[in-house]
Amino acid sequence: MPALNWSKTPHWRNYHRTQDRSQVDTAKLVPNGAPLGAIAALRQTAAQFGFVLASAARQKLPLTALGSAWSFSDITKNNGFLLHTGLAQHIWQVDAADLGPAAVHRDRMVLVHGGTTIHELNAFLEPDLSLITTGAHDGQTVGGMLGTGVHGSVLRYGGFQNHVRGVHIVTGPGESWWIERGPMPWLASATAAALANHVVLEPDLFDAALVHLGGLGIINAVLIEAAPGYVVDVVRVKHPLTAASIGLLEKGDFAAFAREVWAPSREEPYYIEVILDPFHPYAGYRGAAHNALITLFYKREPDRSITRSLAANGASVVEAAHETLNLLAKALSAQPEQDLLLPLPQAVAWLVAQEFHPEPAAGTVPRRMTWGKANGPHVRQEILGWDIELYNAAYAIERQHLTTTLKTMLDAFHSNGGGHQVFTLRFVTKAAGLMAFTRFDDSVVINMDGLRTLNSSDAARNVALALERTAIPFSQHWGKQGVITSTRVARDFGSPADPTTRAGRWRAARYRLLSPAMRETIRSDALSAWGLA
Missing domain, CATH: 3.30.465.10 (Uridine Diphospho-n-acetylenolpyruvylglucosamine Reductase; domain 3)
Structure with missing residues (x-):
C-alpha cells in the first residue's frame, strides 16, 4: 500500500x-x-x-x-x-x-x-x-x-x-x-x-x-x-458529409446515417464519431461536400474462445479510433510546418486525415476488439517524444438543433480567418450529475481540436459568443479551454445562490x-x- x-x-x-x-x-x-x-x-x-x-x-x-x-x-x-x-x-x-x-x-x-x-x-x-x-x-x-x-x-x-x-x-x-x-x-x-x-x-x-x-x-x-463483457467491430471510413447526413444525426436516425457512410451496415452502431474539416463544411452550407472522418463501433457478443486473446492483444500505440488530438500530434511530429504545402490552419485537418486509416478493406470483415483495446492505450507524450502544444475546446449542444447550431459555429469559426482546428462530433444521452456539462437529454459534444495558437483560442471564443448572440443553448467542458465565466455558469446551471437550481444544489452539497x-x-x-x- x-x-x-x-x-x-x-x-x-x-x-x-x-x-x-x-x-x-x-x-x-x-x-x-x-x-x-x-x-x-x-x-x-x-x-x-x-x-x-x-x-x-x-x-x-x-x-x-x-x-x-x-x-x-x-x-x-x-x-x-x-x-x-x-x-x-x-x-x-x-x-x-x-x-x-x-x-x-x-x-x-x-x-x-x-x-x-x-x-x-x-x-x-x-x-x-x-x-x-x-x-x-x-x-x-x-x-x-x-x-x-x-x-x-x-x-x-x-x-x-x-x-x-x-x-x-x-x-x-x-x-x-x-x-x-x-x-x-x-x-x-x-x-x-x-x-x-x-x-x-x-x-x-x-x-x-x-x-x-x-x-x-x-x-x-x-x-x-x-x-x-462484449466486443466491438471497428469501422473507420472517409465519406462525404452532406446536409442530409447531418440531418439524420440531428433526428437520431443513427442506423440510416451508418448505412449511408458504410454500405454493409444493417443496424444502429454502438458508437459514432465524426471529424469534419471546418474549412470545407458539408454540402448545403458552404461549398461542395468533403470527406469527413467517421468512426463506427458495432457491439457484439464475445466469442469466449477468442475474447481473452483480444483483451491481451489488440490496438497498437495511438490507434485509439477517436483520439483526434493524438492523430494530430503524431502527424505533426513527423511533418514539420515548413514542409506543408497548405497554410497551417487548413493543413491541420489534412494532417489528421493522413493519420486516419480507413478500415476494413473491401471484402474483409471488421477487426473485433474489446472496449479497452478499441479505446487505447494512450501513451504519454514524453514517451513518444512529442513536443507539441495542443488546444481543445468542447461545447455541448442539443442534438435536435444540430444543423442550426453547427452552421452558427462554422460561420463564427470563419469570421476572423478560422483556427488551427478540426471539429469532432460525439453523442451523449442523459448524462448523470448535477453539473454534467452534457446537461441536455440528447447532447452532441462538438470539440474544436487542434494546435494551441491565438487563432485557435480566438476561433473558440468567437464560437461561444455567436451561440450566445443567437440564443442557442450550450455548455462548455469543465476540463477544456473554452472561456467559462460565472455569468455563463449561472445561465447554464442557474444561480449558485438559488438552492433550487443545479448550481445551487451543487453548492449546497459543498457546504x-x-x-x-x-x-x-x-x-x-x-x-x-x-x-x-
Missing part, C-alpha cells in the same frame, strides 16, 4: 502544459508495504488524504488533488499544495456479503481507488466484464473523470459517471463520506460504516459528487457497476460536506471564477 512522500517540486506542469508553477509543496503517494484488503486500504488512503488536508489548512493554503492532471482548464490551478493520488490505484471485486439489496448484478460490482486509470480498470474488468463508455484517453484517473464529467460517444448512454453507484470522498482530517443515491443501498450498511464516518443515501448529494469539479473533497474510491476551513482549503482558481466556491 502507498505511503506519503513530501517534497518541493521545482517546476510543475499539468499534462497538456497549460498550467506552470515553480517550487510547489507536493504530497505524493509512494509504494510501501504489502497490499491490504479493500476496507483497510481505503481507510489508510483516506487517513493520508486527511493528513494532507490538515497540513494545508494549518498553513491556510488551498490544496489540489491530482490524478493524471489531464485537464486543460484552470480547474487544477491554485497557489497552494498539490496532492498526487496516482498510486491510489487498487481495484477490488466486491464480495457478495458486502453488497446491499440494490446490487442486483452482484458479480458486476467493483470498488475502485480514485487514482486508478481507465487503462488499469479496463485491464482488470476485461474480458468477462466491461465499461460501457469512457472518454478519449485511458490514462485519466477515475477521480479525475468524475471531476469534469468525461463523456464518450456511445449512443443512448451518458458519461463515465453513469457507471457509478457509490462514492467515498474525504472531506477533512478524520472526515469522510460514503454517498449513494438510495433509497436502497448498493454497499452493505455495515461495510459502508466501516469505511466512512458519514453514510448517506441522498440523490442530490450523490448527483453533486458525480461531477465534483474538485470542490467537494478528495475522491478516495467509487463503487462501479460494470456491464457484461454540507465541507467545514468552513475545508471550504477554504478545497478550492481552485476556477471554482472561484465560476462563482461556485
Whole structure:
C-alpha cells in the first residue's frame, strides 16, 4: 500500500502544459508495504488524504488533488499544495456479503481507488466484464473523470459517471463520506460504516459528487457497476458529409446515417464519431461536400474462445479510433510546418486525415476488439517524444438543433480567418450529475481540436459568443479551454445562490460536506471564477 512522500517540486506542469508553477509543496503517494484488503486500504488512503488536508489548512493554503492532471482548464490551478493520488490505484471485486439489496448484478460490482486509470480498470474488468463508455484517453484517473464529467460517444448512454453507484470522498482530517443515491443501498450498511464516518443515501448529494469539479473533497474510491463483457467491430471510413447526413444525426436516425457512410451496415452502431474539416463544411452550407472522418463501433457478443486473446492483444500505440488530438500530434511530429504545402490552419485537418486509416478493406470483415483495446492505450507524450502544444475546446449542444447550431459555429469559426482546428462530433444521452456539462437529454459534444495558437483560442471564443448572440443553448467542458465565466455558469446551471437550481444544489452539497476551513482549503482558481466556491 502507498505511503506519503513530501517534497518541493521545482517546476510543475499539468499534462497538456497549460498550467506552470515553480517550487510547489507536493504530497505524493509512494509504494510501501504489502497490499491490504479493500476496507483497510481505503481507510489508510483516506487517513493520508486527511493528513494532507490538515497540513494545508494549518498553513491556510488551498490544496489540489491530482490524478493524471489531464485537464486543460484552470480547474487544477491554485497557489497552494498539490496532492498526487496516482498510486491510489487498487481495484477490488466486491464480495457478495458486502453488497446491499440494490446490487442486483452482484458479480458486476467493483470498488475502485480514485487514482486508478481507465487503462488499469479496463485491464482488470476485461474480458468477462466491461465499461460501457469512457472518454478519449485511458490514462485519466477515475477521480479525475468524475471531476469534469468525461463523456464518450456511445449512443443512448451518458458519461463515465453513469457507471457509478457509490462514492467515498474525504472531506477533512478524520472526515469522510460514503454517498449513494438510495433509497436502497448498493454497499452493505455495515461495510459502508466501516469505511466512512458519514453514510448517506441522498440523490442530490450523490448527483453533486458525480461531477465534483474538485470542490467537494478528495475522491478516495467509487463503487462501479460494470456491464457484461462484449466486443466491438471497428469501422473507420472517409465519406462525404452532406446536409442530409447531418440531418439524420440531428433526428437520431443513427442506423440510416451508418448505412449511408458504410454500405454493409444493417443496424444502429454502438458508437459514432465524426471529424469534419471546418474549412470545407458539408454540402448545403458552404461549398461542395468533403470527406469527413467517421468512426463506427458495432457491439457484439464475445466469442469466449477468442475474447481473452483480444483483451491481451489488440490496438497498437495511438490507434485509439477517436483520439483526434493524438492523430494530430503524431502527424505533426513527423511533418514539420515548413514542409506543408497548405497554410497551417487548413493543413491541420489534412494532417489528421493522413493519420486516419480507413478500415476494413473491401471484402474483409471488421477487426473485433474489446472496449479497452478499441479505446487505447494512450501513451504519454514524453514517451513518444512529442513536443507539441495542443488546444481543445468542447461545447455541448442539443442534438435536435444540430444543423442550426453547427452552421452558427462554422460561420463564427470563419469570421476572423478560422483556427488551427478540426471539429469532432460525439453523442451523449442523459448524462448523470448535477453539473454534467452534457446537461441536455440528447447532447452532441462538438470539440474544436487542434494546435494551441491565438487563432485557435480566438476561433473558440468567437464560437461561444455567436451561440450566445443567437440564443442557442450550450455548455462548455469543465476540463477544456473554452472561456467559462460565472455569468455563463449561472445561465447554464442557474444561480449558485438559488438552492433550487443545479448550481445551487451543487453548492449546497459543498457546504454540507465541507467545514468552513475545508471550504477554504478545497478550492481552485476556477471554482472561484465560476462563482461556485
